Amino acid sequence: MVRDKKTELRRFIEEQEVHFPTRWDNTKLQSARDCPRFCFFRHFLGLTRQSGTSLPAAFGVALHMGIQSLWEGKSVEEATHLAYEEFNKSGLLFSTKEPYTAERIPLVLMQWRDVYSSHQLTMLKPEVGFIFPLSDEWDYYGRIDGIFQEDESGTEGIYELKTTKSKWWIKPNPHNQLDGYLVALSQYQGRYVRNAIVDIIELQVRQTNFYRRETWRSEERLQLWHRETLWLIQYMKNCYDYGVFPANTGHCSSWGGCQFQDLCTLQSPRQWIKLMPTYDVNPWKPWVADEEDSGISLNETKKGGEESDI
Numbered sequence: 001m002v003r004d005k006k007t008e009l010r011r012f013i014e015e016q017e018v019h020f021p022t023r024w025d026n027t028k029l030q031s032a033r034d035c036p037r038f039c040f041f042r043h044f045l046g047l048t049r050q051s052g053t054s055l056p057a058a059f060g061v062a063l064h065m066g067i068q069s070l071w072e073g074k075s076v077e078e079a080t081h082l083a084y085e086e087f088n089k090s091g092l093l094f095s096t097k098e099p100y101t102a103e104r105i106p107l108v109l110m111q112w113r114d115v116y117s118s119h120q121l122t123m124l125k126p127e128v129g130f131i132f133p134l135s136d137e138w139d140y141y142g143r144i145d146g147i148f149q150e151d152e153s154g155t156e157g158i159y160e161l162k163t164t165k166s167k168w169w170i171k172p173n174p175h176n177q178l179d180g181y182l183v184a185l186s187q188y189q190g191r192y193v194r195n196a197i198v199d200i201i202e203l204q205v206r207q208t209n210f211y212r213r214e215t216w217r218s219e220e221r222l223q224l225w226h227r228e229t230l231w232l233i234q235y236m237k238n239c240y241d242y243g244v245f246p247a248n249t250g251h252c253s254s255w256g257g258c259q260f261q262d263l264c265t266l267q268s269p270r271q272w273i274k275l276m277p278t279y280d281v282n283p284w285k286p287w288v289a290d291e292e293d294s295g296i297s298l299n300e301t302k303k304g305g306e307e308s309d310i
Helices: 002-015 027-035 034-045 055-071 074-089 104-116 176-189 219-242 263-266 269-278
Strands: 121-133 137-149 155-165 194-204 208-216 297-299
Touching: 002 194, 002 219, 002 269, 027 034, 027 176, 027 208, 027 219, 034 263, 055 074, 055 104, 055 121, 055 137, 055 194, 055 263, 104 176, 104 194, 104 208, 121 155, 121 176, 155 176, 176 194, 176 219
Parallel strands: 155 194
Antiparallel strands: 121 137, 121 297, 137 155, 194 208
16 A cells, blocks of 8 residues: 555656756755655645745845845945835735834834944855755755854854744754855855854834844854755655655644645545646745856855745
């Protein structure tokens, strides 16, 4: 019985010409950790019922643009204008209720500037896209919010900005995304880079709170991330080769309720074909590298598709 189901899913993979991803980012890897079957539906088949950008995500992207502009030395007024332009790309409207109002943008930017005006940091390069080989077969790619340097010590590291309605879910250590980004920067620099700063903007209805978390990783920890990541991708490759993507039913209520529950309840991959037209096909593309890019490269980010980890 089990062997037949494996064979059926493998036939489905071949008939649908489903290819195994050669490039992996933090979002794909995290979905593989959470639920291999979710990862298959979302990142192998490219299915989604959540096309477009949510209001919190669009608001977060706008604030990212505003903060980046402040790092570049622009005024709050200029940064606000650029943040509005970025928000308008989403095609959404600001809410009339806090915290996602148009008036909140300049207020947050002004507060952020005042809170961190005395901190001695220089942003060497904001919005850095990267890609580097994990192995001969697979690449890791993503987008770092910035590379900073401490003015006094000259120490360099990665900078990440997170906007959230609750700071409690953001833990800088352990944090797979920060580990991977430090590995990427270490590869690029040709030396071990250990430091990271995470700025957390907590958007509550009546106030905005700012938290700056400094963290670091040992060289051994970064090597462990590399080994674990290769193991995880190889595990997904085994799932692909054998036609078995286990469902983690403990995550069915995650993501606000998994969008693939109706597919999961079907007994046969043959039945998926009937339901698949009810989904959009919108492959995950948080950052797209130039075709000529190969090996290690840190370039200006090229955005596309949905936003992740805002």
